[in-house]
Amino acid sequence: MNPAMSPRLRQQLLSLSALVGFFVLWEMACIASGVSDLILPRPSQIAHVLYDKMPLMWPHAVQTLNTTLIGFGLGVLIGILLGLLIGSSRTAYDVAYPLLVGFSSIPKVAVVPIFVVWFGSGTVPAILTSMVISIFPVVVNVATGLANTEPELEDVLKVLGARKRDILWNVALPRALPYLFASLKIAITLAFVGTVLAETVASNKGIGNLMMIASGNFDVPMVFAGLVILAVLGVILYAISSWVEQRMTGWAQRKNDLAMG
Amino acid sequence: MTSPIIDLADVTVRYGANGTLALSSTDLRIEQGEFVALVGPSGCGKSTILKLVAGLLQPSSGGLIVAGRESPAGAVRIGLAFQNPTMMPWLNIRDNVMMPLKIVQPYRQDYAKKKRGEYAERAEALLAQVGLAGMGDKRPWQLSGGMLQRASLCRALIHEPQLLLLDEPFGALDSFTREELWALTQQLWLDKKPTVLLVTHDLREAAYLATRICVMTSRPGRILEDRAVDFPRPRTLEMSYAPEFASLVQGLRMRIAEARTAPVALVPTRPEKVAA
Numbered sequence: 063m064n065p066a067m068s069p070r071l072r073q074q075l076l077s078l079s080a081l082v083g084f085f086v087l088w089e090m091a092c093i094a095s096g097v098s099d100l101i102l103p104r105p106s107q108i109a110h111v112l113y114d115k116m117p118l119m120w121p122h123a124v125q126t127l128n129t130t131l132i133g134f135g136l137g138v139l140i141g142i143l144l145g146l147l148i149g150s151s152r153t154a155y156d157v158a159y160p161l162l163v164g165f166s167s168i169p170k171v172a173v174v175p176i177f178v179v180w181f182g183s184g185t186v187p188a189i190l191t192s193m194v195i196s197i198f199p200v201v202v203n204v205a206t207g208l209a210n211t212e213p214e215l216e217d218v219l220k221v222l223g224a225r226k227r228d229i230l231w232n233v234a235l236p237r238a239l240p241y242l243f244a245s246l247k248i249a250i251t252l253a254f255v256g257t258v259l260a261e262t263v264a265s266n267k268g269i270g271n272l273m274m275i276a277s278g279n280f281d282v283p284m285v286f287a288g289l290v291i292l293a294v295l296g297v298i299l300y301a302i303s304s305w306v307e308q309r310m311t312g313w314a315q316r317k318n319d320l321a322m323g
Numbered sequence: 324m325t326s327p328i329i330d331l332a333d334v335t336v337r338y339g340a341n342g343t344l345a346l347s348s349t350d351l352r353i354e355q356g357e358f359v360a361l362v363g364p365s366g367c368g369k370s371t372i373l374k375l376v377a378g379l380l381q382p383s384s385g386g387l388i389v390a391g392r393e394s395p396a397g398a399v400r401i402g403l404a405f406q407n408p409t410m411m412p413w414l415n416i417r418d419n420v421m422m423p424l425k426i427v428q429p430y431r432q433d434y435a436k437k438k439r440g441e442y443a444e445r446a447e448a449l450l451a452q453v454g455l456a457g458m459g460d461k462r463p464w465q466l467s468g469g470m471l472q473r474a475s476l477c478r479a480l481i482h483e484p485q486l487l488l489l490d491e492p493f494g495a496l497d498s499f500t501r502e503e504l505w506a507l508t509q510q511l512w513l514d515k516k517p518t519v520l521l522v523t524h525d526l527r528e529a530a531y532l533a534t535r536i537c538v539m540t541s542r543p544g545r546i547l548e549d550r551a552v553d554f555p556r557p558r559t560l561e562m563s564y565a566p567e568f569a570s571l572v573q574g575l576r577m578r579i580a581e582a583r584t585a586p587v588a589l590v591p592t593r594p595e596k597v598a599a
Contacts (some may be wrong), residue, residue: 214409218478221377221403221488222426232425236413313413313462 103283111287119272123291126257126269129185130299133192134253138246141197145204149238150230155209162205166198170256174263183264192256196249203245207238240314243307250299258292326391328399328486328518329353329376334385336371344543345371348385351537351546355485358512358519360529360536362575364583368544369522373490376520377403390485400427402484402517406491408471410463416474417459420446423482430482449477453507469500476504480511487512489521493528502560505531509557526572526579530554531563538575540582548578 067075085105092104099107112119148158173194177187215233224232261270269288276284329351336346346368353359361369374380375387378394378401392398402423410419424430424442434442447459453473463471472492479487489508493501509532512519523529529536530552538548552571554562562568 212409214405214407215411217377217379217405218403218409218422219426220379221401222423222482223401224426228426232422233411236411239413311413313464 100280100282103286107283108286108290111283112290115284115287119287119291122267122269122272123295125267126261127295129188129268130192130253130257133189133257134196134250137193137196137253138200138249141200142204142242144201145208148201149205149208152209155205162198162201166202170195171259174260178264185265185267187264188257188260188268191260192253195256196253199245199248199252200242203241204238207241208234211237240311243311246303247300247307250303251296254296254299327352328355328390330388331375332386334375334382334387336375336380337383347543347545349545353518353520355518356516358521358532358534360521360523360533361539362523362526362529362536362579363539363544364541364579365524367539367541369539370490371544373488373520373522377401377488399486400482400484402479402482402487404475404479404489404492406494408475410471410474412463415459416450416461416463416466417443417446419463420450420474420477420481422478427482446477446481449481450474453477469496472496473504483515484517487517487519489519491523508532513556526575527563530568530571531558536575538578538582547582
């Protein structure tokens, strides 16, 4: 190995070559086995479709992205409020936790038909589905973070005559932030799942809907092109929330820069 | 005589549902400006007394008065340091030290205005005094245990507390650092003369720092002996090897050994007979 190469750069190069290798292998396997593109299209075919049909697909991608972000935003907002409520006292935590686990274990696919009955098909059920799906990880994590505050840290403030609000603001909330951001990464991925799910079942717009129609027309390369767009969007959203997490709660993930001290 | 700053009268404390007796009918009066050390076998309720005075715990029965009031919170400015430095990991050292100024009146109202100027300078000056000059921007995990404990002392002192509560603050440190911090603590006490309540199991520490040492029995705790320490100030490490110092420490050690071996005779009632 080249000793001048930094470990970080090396790791990134390896990741990149794994990604490229995956597609090359896929391409070669398709060619070697002669499998029909109705079953498994080659990556080059998918790329071609992506390039050709982008003007057609782009509005759908934007629709899916917007739906996801709105649903995610609402879900996180509600999740934080509920989490604060539940995590603020031991009793509330003990009482609400079983309820929370019960609700969060409902498969969220099952709620889409209900939303369709209530609001008709379209964008609204998709937003609601992605909202409902992203609430629970946030609630659970925020509540857990608040409930796990070290009592000694609180004592330091209590002795000073701090009000409950002071303690919440200066100890409990900062303590819960890493939990919140960890949950955002989960929630954004789930919100995406929720949106696409609802679009597939009951919408006339969005990548989910596009893929449903394409598969109905046996346009399998188009279905895969939809998948690729979803993957790219998903990775971008995950990367953004991961970056925000690093910025906001670097103190909780200090392993990497320990050497600086 | 002025009224004592801390007055525990016949205080009993029970923990938990089954009412484990942690402290039984304890009396303790501490005058303004005293440096009192509580020593005793582990689990004897030393920390319980400290928590009572800090207002973190309510007595199950008996009277507790701190600075003329029944609830310590807000009655006096209290500084507190534990065995663990309990720094907030999301703040740098300076902000950690400044935390009391953010909470306690009269500093609180000016915090937003002065946190970058006067208060920050004050924190830096205090940090420099304990040998942490220029460490204000560091994060807690970048400092060693001894350094964190110094920072924790700074946090306990920055709001010029009238009452300083120290719960084995040097317990987790190596002996060199510990002795260095004794000298520092003594100096800080001589400068500002706050009332100090120090919980410790280190008898040399108690003899070096305190004006008065209270020996406690093992659980349920009560005060067995109350002894004034009148070595001249400032005390030095050399003095701690003098014969009269050694004989004081030895005497205390014997008392604690007694307290450990014969606690049963001192228990007044069986716990279940007393209403919780």
